[in-house]
Amino acid sequence: MYEFLDDFLFSYQSLIYALGINGLLALSMYVVLAIGQLSLGQAAFMGLGAYTSALLTLKLGAPFPLVLLASMAVPAVAALIIGAPTLRLSGVYLALATIGLGEVLRIAFVNSELTGGALGLSGIPEKAGYTLIFSCLALALIAFVLVSRSRIGRAMEAMREDEIAAGMLGVHLPRYRMSALVASAMLAGLAGALNAHVSSFISPNDYGFDAAVTILSYALLGGIGSPFGPVVGAIILTLLPEVLRPLHDFRLVFNGLIIVIAVLFMPHGLVPWRIRRTGARA
């Protein structure tokens, strides 16, 4: 039995890591969608976290806990800087501005010698593991559930439903928008650092527009009624290509088809239920 488990974990190690990391990325997307904003900068923040952590580990040999903290702090600072001008935008304009951020960073990574150019950085020691990755995911989920059942969570949902009405109730809209973007950047940065320290290799193309859209699709498939939705979406979209492997060449066709059907017939996502809030009891 243990042998089987060992074999299983060995064969599917990178897939299982990906489940946890993509779950974190899905939560990073969730936190901005939860207040009704559409930001596509998550991949860029992930890249920033990944490069920060890899450079600190490789060049400075910094202790891992410190590396993880830095991988959240650097994207957070970046979010504060780009948030100031871009959060005045909303809807597709914010999405476009944050796509721009992703492209700027990608080109910077490609052209900088420090970051190894287009080849990226390799030989990153494997310092993260199952325990760390899934503890981070669990902690993040618990934090989101706790926040959603509070004044802050109610303000976030109010903003998502009607920002003008939320503002008229005293919700400090700019502060909430900025906090959501910073929290999103920190989660994405952490996911990037964890990913860098299990896959040993990172390159600029991992954090481009494709990645940004993939992260968005986790949240859209799972639904944003509760933080569990995006995580479920991430798990399904990460597993699907593996589960569909027997279909060989038709794999991507079915992958796409399943997503289209899910979005068409379940517009609120696969997990439409909301968390029962404090005070919802009659």
Add this chain to the structure above:
Amino acid sequence: MNGAILALENLTVRFGGLAAVDGVSFHVEPQTVHGLIGPNGAGKTTAFNLISGLGHQNDGHILFNGETIDDWPSWERAQRGLARTFQNIRTFGEMTVMENVLAGMHAHVGGGLGATLLRLPSFRAAESAAIGKARDILGFVGLADASARRAGNLPYGDQRRLEIARALASDPKLMLVDEPAAGMNPSETASLIDLLLRLKARGVTLLLVEHDMHFIMNLCDHITVLNFGRKIAEGTPVEVRSDPSVIEAYLGTKVAERLEAGARVR
């Protein structure tokens, strides 16, 4: 004037060449129901938007409790005690009735991120106090039994009440109420008048936009009349009702002349 809770001074806003609100000044005395009336397009809702911070005037000032609030964003006005309801109802449809009212208390419920995450006693105390207060407010507007229902599923009249409850939850000194009786039947309107009078008795000052004249005349202590963005009359309901410029604005010049002629013959 000095004790006014709200004062508009020469308020003007232009959309391109159109002055939607044009040099309007009036003030609202505390603990009164003040009506803002006028034909369609008179600038009533625009004035409401300026007062609540959803638009910005080109000229003039708004004073709230003696303070100039021209540069305050809407959430700051709300935090300081200015609440409003909307002409097209804007309750949070996906949230429960209770959650809507709790959201209304946003500015007054304690609990930072740390206390929330750690579920500190201060957080729990603040939440349960808020829930208790929300129950009181729901009872006050007559929605006590609906507290667990999805707000979007409530009948129209109840959604209006919920919007008022949500605004009341923010502990306002002044509540702007935009066409509360629109689309209501006579019995709903009557109970709404009763609710607004009880609000006044609670110490909330009301500034009311409404087309239902019966409603306005029954409720208001003082009325300001706008037409084409300008103030054309103000006074008590009786004064305003007999003001020729008001009759003209509502009924047109010819009717006003005929009424005057009729009065002379009699």
